[in-house]
Amino acid sequence: MRLSKLTLCATIIFFSFLSPKVKADNKTLDLKFAGALEFSNTGTLFVGDNFNGAIYAFDIDADSVQDNVKPIRIGDIDVRIANILGVGPRAVEINDMKVHPKSREIFISVSRINGHRSEPAVVKVAQDGGLEVLDLVSYSFTKQNLAHYPDQKTTFKPRGLMGMPPTTKDITKANNKLSSLAIMDLLFHEGELLVSGVAYDDFLSTLRRISYPFDGTQRATNVEMYHIAHDQYETRAPIRAMSIQEIDGKNQLIAAYTCSPLVLIPLDKIVDGAKISANTIADIGNGQPIDMIPYKLNDQNLLFLTSNSRSPQVIPLAGLNDAQVVTDKDFERGPKLDISPIMPFGPVGKSVMFDGSSLHMDLLSDNFFVSITRDVKTGSLNLDSNQTIFPNRLHNLVAEFDFPQYKPGANKKLP
Amino acid sequence: MTIRVKPTLLAVTLTSFLLVAIHREGGIGSTRPSDRAVQLGSAALVSEGSLTVPSRVTQAVELNLPERYWDRARIDYSEVLQVYVDNGKDCCTNKAPIVGSYEADNRSVRFIPKFSFVEGQDYVIRVQHRSANQGVFHKLTPFKIQPKTPVVKPEVTGVYPSGNILPENVLRLYIHFSTPMKPHVAFNYIKLVDASGKVDDAAFMKFKQELWSEDRKRLTVLMDPGRIKRNVSTNLGLGPALQKGESYQLVIDGGWPTANGTKPLASFSKSFVVSEALRELPNSGNWIITAPAIRSKDTLTIKFDRPFDHQLLHKDIKVVSIAGEKIKGKSLIGHHETEWHFKPNEAWMDEQIYIVVDGELEDVAGNNFQDLLDHSVTTETNKIPYIFISVDLL
Structure with missing residues (x-):
């Protein structure tokens, strides 16, 4: 008998069932963490606070409606934000970014690290590239506490790569609280705020629908989905990025998870207290999705899905209609790595070139994305505008076109 | 506390700062005139007000306004006074100042940062000046609020094995410090000295990396195994570092700097006598176990047949219930x-418990339940992952 068998069964996870306050609360601003951001169509800014387990809604009036949106490029955006917050660049964590629907100003949520504390801030980037720290207390706001907010004690379980012992960084990751994933993505849709994240119990992946203006009503649904690459039914890992689109004639939530299944959930299934099975239709493969941005290119409706470890994926919405819904019965058993012949699976569209790694992205205008991008060569963090048709820069590439001898058109046939 | 920098003091500070800047740039000709500490004419200083540099993170920056600003109807204070994140060497071109607000009466202006200052961060105060011969120019005053780190006297807080009699083949020494020490210089300070005062330079195993704990407060020092293992070349050439019957001192010289460069370490020494080498496998059958009484919170005690490795003792012995669950409690290493010693958090509930000892638990000479550190190549090792000792409670 090995000791590991004896001790494994002693692993107990405690959940404290705190009774959540679900009333909207409009008193003094007690924001502790500025995380996920979302705008309503009229310019209400929603800020997810994973420390307080609450969503704050600020009325941010547009300074002006911007018709002629210019691309913005700001080098070393992290350093510039740190400068105005009065700290070194390593003391700023950028949590999310969203574009105001009217003014097209860019809003960035950050944590300002000061010793063992962090303070929330939201920074606005104007069309002229000027940075401004929002004086959040000067805006009128409402607050909605999340029902079933996870306890503040439970942390992740250390896990090493493929049977190896966990590294120091793996252990650091495991020291994070589950509640840090309470609010993963926010999505405003027809007077409601959809919130993906984890909730209190062992079936953690949860979708919430919260009416806005906040009136205390919120519906929470536990979501299960079949993950092709992992060959298992997953109920804990939360939705990372989502969008609502009309698929098969009805409004459906398209959701992307880590490693990276795409699922559809009809909106009418998201009712309070339900445990629902999402319809798995695709799997892009390993990696962690970050942003899912609906946009239009050449009259085609598309989704631009970024990942922390893959090239972005351009997914045509038309391909999601009549998609085959799959379960474990449709595949040979066993996990499927990216090199498996069946991967990527389903109507995943195309993987496209993106120079650098986008940490946060949104649509700036009809023709441009705005992205906070880690430069592959210098490691600098830059705010870039990328054309939707070819979302790239050229400065880290040298191609045939860069040579002085190159003449356009002259290379079309053999000399 | 408030540091009020008087104009004369400011002149000294700025002049010396300027000299440093010139020195770094390699000559006055290479400094740019704008946005820089500009050479100060004494005439310019006399008319300028004093600046209050914060010494606490929540303190404002305060500037007494020069007379020409007094009673002026409209002043853009954000032009007059700014604070930047900078070390003052190349401030503040193409850089945005820290966000904050201004409070002013007609004699002084205060800049209150939106977020409190951060200890240890370099800041620069930039004040706009004006003089008849230079026009508008800026003066820079760097400042930093020193972190309030608790003062810990750097000292050796423990050495393990802690006994004064160590076997000839002792392998591992743990030296515990009160604060993290400067790395890569350990063996400039750590010495093995014999009774005649002679230092043995080859006693310890020296790696490219020192074996520090994660908090950098515990250093593992290995006696060179080549000296311990019989009939290997270093053993034959130099003989064992420790000889049975002799006395030695482990000396840690004072002056070793701490990792953060505060006061140096106080010197330390530990005397010990060397006993016979441990050349038998540890035998749990010779351990004396004192069983606690059921339904009590009495301490369970094991007396070993030899001293064991201090660090491994912290993790290699567990107490497990009959159902196989680890019993929670506090363990203590003694004598x-x-x-x-093990004191459970809750009263003992089972009539029988198990002490589970990892087969790789080593004694102070590096011998474990599987093999001796120094064994012949033909000796087979025991494949014992764990040793289970059943204990009947009283």
Whole structure:
């Protein structure tokens, strides 16, 4: 008998069932963490606070409606934000970014690290590239506490790569609280705020629908989905990025998870207290999705899905209609790595070139994305505008076109 | 406390700062005139007000306004006074100042940062000046609020094995410090000295990396195994570092700097006598176990047959219930690592418990239950992952 068998069964996870306050609360601003951001169509800014387990809604009036949106490029955006917050660049964590629907100003949520504390801030980037720290207390706001907010004690379980012992960084990751994933993505849709994240119990992946203006009503649904690459039914890992689109004639939530299944959930299934099975239709493969941005290119409706470890994926919405819904019965058993012949699976569209790694992205205008991008060569963090048709820069590439001898058109046939 | 920098003091500070800047740039000709500490004419200083540099993170920056600003109807204070994140060497071109607000009466202006200052961060105060011969120019005053780190006297807080009699083949020494020490210089300070005062330079195993704990407060020092293992070349050439019957001192010289460069370490020494080498496998059958009474919170005690490795004792012995669950409680190492005490958090509930000892638990000479550190190549090792000792409670 090995000791590991004896001790494994002693692993107990405690959940404290705190009774959540679900009333909207409009008193003094007690924001502790500025995380996920979302705008309503009229310019209400929603800020997810994973420390307080609450969503704050600020009325941010547009300074002006911007018709002629210019691309913005700001080098070393992290350093510039740190400068105005009065700290070194390593003391700023950028949590999310969203574009105001009217003014097209860019809003960035950050944590300002000061010793063992962090303070929330939201920074606005104007069309002229000027940075401004929002004086959040000067805006009128409402607050909605999340029902079933996870306890503040439970942390992740250390896990090493493929049977190896966990590294120091793996252990650091495991020291994070589950509640840090309470609010993963926010999505405003027809007077409601959809919130993906984890909730209190062992079936953690949860979708919430919260009416806005906040009136205390919120519906929470536990979501299960079949993950092709992992060959298992997953109920804990939360939705990372989502969008609502009309698929098969009805409004459906398209959701992307880590490693990276795409699922559809009809909106009418998201009712309070339900445990629902999402319809798995695709799997892009390993990696962690970050942003899912609906946009239009050449009259085609598309989704631009970024990942922390893959090239972005351009997914045509038309391909999601009549998609085959799959379960474990449709595949040979066993996990499927990216090199498996069946991967990527389903109507995943195309993987496209993106120079650098986008940490946060949104649509700036009809023709441009705005992205906070880690430069592959210098490691600098830059705010870039990328054309939707070819979302790239050229400065880290040298191609045939860069040579002085190159003449356009002259290379079309053999000399 | 408030540091009020008087104009004369400011002149000294700025002049010396300027000299440093010139020195770094390699000559006055290479400094740019704008946005820089500009050479100060004494005439310019006399008319300028004093600046209050914060010494606490929540303190404002305060500037007494020069007379020409007094009673002026409209002043853009954000033009007059700014604070930047900078070390003052190349401030503040193409850089945005820290966000904050201004409070002013007609004699002084205060800049209150939106977020409090951060200890240890370099800041620069930039004040706009004006003089008849220079026009508008800026003066820079760097400042930093020193972190309030608790003062810990750097000292050796423990050495393990803690006994004064160590076997000839002792392998590992743990030196505990009160604060993290400067790395890569350990063996400039750590010495093995014999009774005649002679230092043995080859006693310890020296790696490219020192074996520090994660908090950098515990250093593992290995006696060179080549000296311990019989009939290997270093053993034949130099003989064992420790000889049975002799006395030695482990000396840690004072002056070793701490990792953060505060006061140096106080010197330390530990005397010990060398006993016979440990050349038998540890035998749990010779351990004396004192069983606690059921339904009590009495301490379970093990008296070992030899001293064990202090660090491994912290993790290699567990107490498990009959159902196989680890019993939670506090363990304590006693009597120079020859005893182990365990006090449960909750009263003992089972009539029988198990002490589970990892087969790789080593004694102070590096011998474990599987093999001796120094064994012949033909000796087979025991494949014992764990040793289960059943204990009947009283």
